[in-house]
Amino acid sequence: MKMQREVFIAGVGETVFGKHNVDYDVLGRQAAFQALQASNIDRPDVVQTAYVGNGLNGMGAAQRVFRDLGMCGKLAIIRVESACSAGAMAVYSAIKDVTTGVADISIGVGCENHTMHRATGTAFAMGMDDVEGMQGAVMTGKYAMRANRYMHETGATIEDLAMITVKNRKHATNNPHAWFKGDISVEAIVNSRMIAYPLTLQQCCGISDGAGAVIVCSKEMVKKLGIEKPVKVAGAVVQSGPYHNRPRDITGDDITESSAQQLYEESGIGPEEVDIVELHDAFTIAELLYYECLGMCKKGDGLKYLRDGQSTYGGQCVFSPRGGMLSYGHPIGASGAAQIAANVKQLRGECEGYQVDPIPKVALSHVTGGGLGGTEHAACTMHMLTKAW
Amino acid sequence: MSDSKGSDKSKKNKKKKEKEPDITFFHPELLEIPEDGSPAYLKGYKCKKCGQLDFPKLTPCPSCWGTDFEMVKLSRKGKLYSVTDIYIGQPGMKTPYMFGYIDLPENLRIFAQMEGEIGSFKCDEEVELTTGTIRTNMDGLPVTSYKFTKPSV
Ligand SMILES: [Zn+2]
Numbered sequence: 001m002k003m004q005r006e007v008f009i010a011g012v013g014e015t016v017f018g019k020h021n022v023d024y025d026v027l028g029r030q031a032a033f034q035a036l037q038a039s040n041i042d043r044p045d046v047v048q049t050a051y052v053g054n055g056l057n058g059m060g061a062a063q064r065v066f067r068d069l070g071m072c073g074k075l076a077i078i079r080v081e082s083a084c085s086a087g088a089m090a091v092y093s094a095i096k097d098v099t100t101g102v103a104d105i106s107i108g109v110g111c112e113n114h115t116m117h118r119a120t121g122t123a124f125a126m127g128m129d130d131v132e133g134m135q136g137a138v139m140t141g142k143y144a145m146r147a148n149r150y151m152h153e154t155g156a157t158i159e160d161l162a163m164i165t166v167k168n169r170k171h172a173t174n175n176p177h178a179w180f181k182g183d184i185s186v187e188a189i190v191n192s193r194m195i196a197y198p199l200t201l202q203q204c205c206g207i208s209d210g211a212g213a214v215i216v217c218s219k220e221m222v223k224k225l226g227i228e229k230p231v232k233v234a235g236a237v238v239q240s241g242p243y244h245n246r247p248r249d250i251t252g253d254d255i256t257e258s259s260a261q262q263l264y265e266e267s268g269i270g271p272e273e274v275d276i277v278e279l280h281d282a283f284t285i286a287e288l289l290y291y292e293c294l295g296m297c298k299k300g301d302g303l304k305y306l307r308d309g310q311s312t313y314g315g316q317c318v319f320s321p322r323g324g325m326l327s328y329g330h331p332i333g334a335s336g337a338a339q340i341a342a343n344v345k346q347l348r349g350e351c352e353g354y355q356v357d358p359i360p361k362v363a364l365s366h367v368t369g370g371g372l373g374g375t376e377h378a379a380c381t382m383h384m385l386t387k388a389w
Numbered sequence: 390m391s392d393s394k395g396s397d398k399s400k401k402n403k404k405k406k407e408k409e410p411d412i413t414f415f416h417p418e419l420l421e422i423p424e425d426g427s428p429a430y431l432k433g434y435k436c437k438k439c440g441q442l443d444f445p446k447l448t449p450c451p452s453c454w455g456t457d458f459e460m461v462k463l464s465r466k467g468k469l470y471s472v473t474d475i476y477i478g479q480p481g482m483k484t485p486y487m488f489g490y491i492d493l494p495e496n497l498r499i500f501a502q503m504e505g506e507i508g509s510f511k512c513d514e515e516v517e518l519t520t521g522t523i524r525t526n527m528d529g530l531p532v533t534s535y536k537f538t539k540p541s542v
Binding site: 131132133134135136137138140141144145146147148149152193194195196197243244245246247248250 | 415416419443444445451470471472473474475476477478479482486488489490492496497498500501502508511512513523524532534
């Protein structure tokens with residue numbers, strides 16, 4: 001979006017991700033409360049607008065998050081939804097309020113509880129009124145087709161794809177918020193249960209629960225609250241995915257490419273300046289393709305970029321320093337907000353045990369959403385954050 | 390805000406509407422299986438105003454907002470762009486099954502299930518339209534639709 005005035009992040013929060021026996025609203029409230037306290041806010045009438053990203057947890061979900069915080073009745077609370085992109089879209093909406101002057105301080109929350117609401121062992125699918133859905137389409141399969149085509153064109157192997165999981169789980173080793181973490185071998189990944197060839201279980205994000213929250217505000221409000229380490233929102237982009245029913249290259253990703261281009265232009269920050277990235281690594285193949293789509297390397301060089309260690313500690317840009325979705329799992333409404341929370345903590349040097357060294361100054365996040373018949377993704381949300389102290 | 394749970398108990402006595410049977414063919418607007426035994430074909434729709442050809446039918450034409458279309462029989466053979474074998478599928482669907490993207494000469498990409506041996510399809514091979522069961526409907530009956538398979542000749 002075109003920024004009308006500067007917007008800063010005052011504070012963030014995130015829950016532990018995994019299987020929770022408390023519902024989405026409790027998780028959302030935990031993350032929101034953390035973010036409020038981290039922003040030096042001590043009463044319920046400071047934040048002026050609120051957005052909640054949630055996918056599947058029923059009607060009236062947004063207001064329930066704020067009930068016990070005493071905030072209901074004091075501000076407009078709006079739910080946003082775009083499948084997997086919802087949490088980031090909630091933060092985007094909060095930023096929009098602040099940059100346009102609708103509010104001086106706003107909160108974006110992403111929260112989701114999947115495990116209390118659905119059976120495991122089934123894959124996400126599109127609606128039955130969509131021709132692909134009727135033919136049995138599932139998101140795992142759509143990514144698997146991207147993987148098969150990529151392997152066909154480049155000679156990449158399943159073992160290469162598995163390296164993404166190895167790397168991201170390693171990054172997450174000491175992250176208390178991550179679910180699946182630590183050492184795992186390529187063999188264990190390749191030999192785990194087949195989900196959609198060539199994607200095995202350990203190459204797919206887990207079905208998990210969690211929440212993230214981000215408080216954004218104006219420059220004046222940063223001073224008023226006494227925020228010592230404000231993070232600047234250098235760019236925020238939401239795009240809708242173009243409809244396709246013609247041959248096209250699925251080893252690229254049109255919406256990620258055009259969203260990235262817009263983000264680089266609007267923020268004035270190019271891919272070579274980005275220190276860390278949290279992206280939509282819902283499946284191993286996605287991260288590999290997105291190195292190229294984000295312009296971190298040339299088209300066709302993604303595998304080399306990975307093999308050369310450019311996407312881990314000591315490389316050009318650390319991808320998924322929190323462990324990504326492959327470590328957190330992917331509660332669809334939560335992930336986008338949690339990515340931003342994790343990036344802010346990295347910029348502030350608050351990630352004990354998994355802090356990127358040297359402490360990053362520029363962080364990018366990327367999350368797509370949905371997979372309507374004909375579109376690879378219904379939405380893509382991206383944010384560029386920079387150190388501002 | 391009110392809680393809507395449990396508030397419709399009083400309506401339970403209303404006479405239940407007769408349940409309509411679920412579809413067993415998907416879908417007359419997409420697929421034709423001629424009664425004379427000639428080969429089945431997919432139906433493309435060509436906008437009469439601007440000439441754009443789409444599958445499935447889009448209304449209005451997203452290019453010019455035209456609302457009149459001419460049905461076009463699409464090619465029965467195409468190239469398999471990519472494919473996958475699904476082991477964890479949609480709820481209620483028997484696994485494994487396969488689907489892929491088939492590129493037709495009309496510059497259209499069709500998403501469809503594949504008929505044949507699991508793991509036997511490769512990118513860029515030629516495939517041909519066939520028909521068969523793609524899933525089971527809500528009544529437990531098979532749903533017939535388009536699929537692609539190895540060419541018969
Ligand atoms: Zn037209």
